[in-house]
Amino acid sequence: MAQLKIKDYEHILDLVTAVLQNGDPDASWHLISRELFTVMRANTVIMARMCPSGRTGVAEAWAPEWLGREVGELLRRRLQQGHPLIPYLQAREHSPRRMTDLCETWRKSAWYNDALRTYGTKQQLGVPLPGEPGGLRAIVFGREGEFGERDFAFACRVQPLLMAVDNHLRELRRLRAAVGADSPVGDIGLTPREATVLGLLAEGLTTEAIGRRLAISPHTVNRHLEKVYRKLGANNRVTATARARAAGLVG
Missing domain, CATH: 1.10.10.10 (Winged helix-like DNA-binding domain superfamily/Winged helix DNA-binding domain)
Known part of the structure; x- marks a missing residue:
């Protein structure tokens, strides 16, 4: 795996600081999406919660802002199309994955054509997150160019932080509800x-x-x-x- 640079770790620390200084747990994932959008040099960042059995999906956060107009419909299409990330998540796999690693015919698929037509992205990188019973969650990055070894290494390094943040926000919401x-x-x-x-x-x-x-x-x-x-x-x-x-x- 590629070695990260000092700047990459500085980005991770900036992300931690931004989350801990933010007082609104409901806005934290949007803040994280914006930060990751810049760090990963992505065209799109979508944090998705999906229920394959009911073929429903909800975007918990996204970047850039204009994605909000149609991202819900996009998730429903992905579920209907059987996006390759879905069976990967259903198998309870935890490691980040590029779609070209999950699907040899990615560039000839309906998912690729749909993403290219809608957002101008050609490659996707998925980072699994803890899900609820019957549900799947992940952050999906889209980019016109390839996700290289540095990008993959950064995704692997930042994933434990995102899981810890998710746990922190759950606890914060629970405690606020109790108080x-x-x-x-x-x-x-x-x-x-x-x-x-x-x-x-x-x-x-x-x-x-x-x-x-x-x-x-x-x-x-x-x-x-x-x-x-x-x-x-x-x-x-x-x-x-x-x-x-x-x-x-x-x-």
């Missing part, structure tokens, strides 16, 4: 990540368990907890949890 929309989390200056860690702390999870849930190291969890304690005026988890409950920050 309620009127929680004063922002009033004391908690970042979305700190609020997530605080919520898991209040559920009784250990530092190691929080790290496993959010796919971060215990050291990183402790750094977040230090900031949470300082903002709550606490010096241990018992006091922090009690003050957070009294302030309505956690259930």
Whole structure:
């Protein structure tokens, strides 16, 4: 596999920073799509959630913005056409794949002609994401030119980050739903990540368990907890949890 350059890792760090600084979990995937659109030099980026049994599909995010006008119809066509990424995802395969690796006749297929006609793209690269029961999820990049070894290496490197982000956003939505929309989390200056860690702390999870849930190291969890304690005026988890409950920050 091709070696990534320092600039590629800088892009990954920029992506992490953008996600953690964004306070709206529902807008995070659009932000990620825009970042990846630039980094991958893509023509299109579509984050798709598909249900093959019902032949339905929903775009969770996309870039550029104008794709939103017809991306839903595009996903339905892909399901009807039996796009090669679908059986790959159904087999619970996890590695990123170029469509030319999955289909020897890609350039003669209806999928290729449809993408070329609609978006001017000739090559596609799919990055699987965790799906729900009966559903499939992936980010699909489209480009007029080929996806080279550097692009494939970057997709493989960034995939674990995207899976961790997906887990983080799920936890953030769940905790916000449990706390309620009127929680004063922002009033004391908690970042979305700190609020997530605080919520898991209040559920009784250990530092190691929080790290496993959010796919971060215990050291990183402790750094977040230090900031949470300082903002709550606490010096241990018992006091922090009690003050957070009294302030309505956690259930």
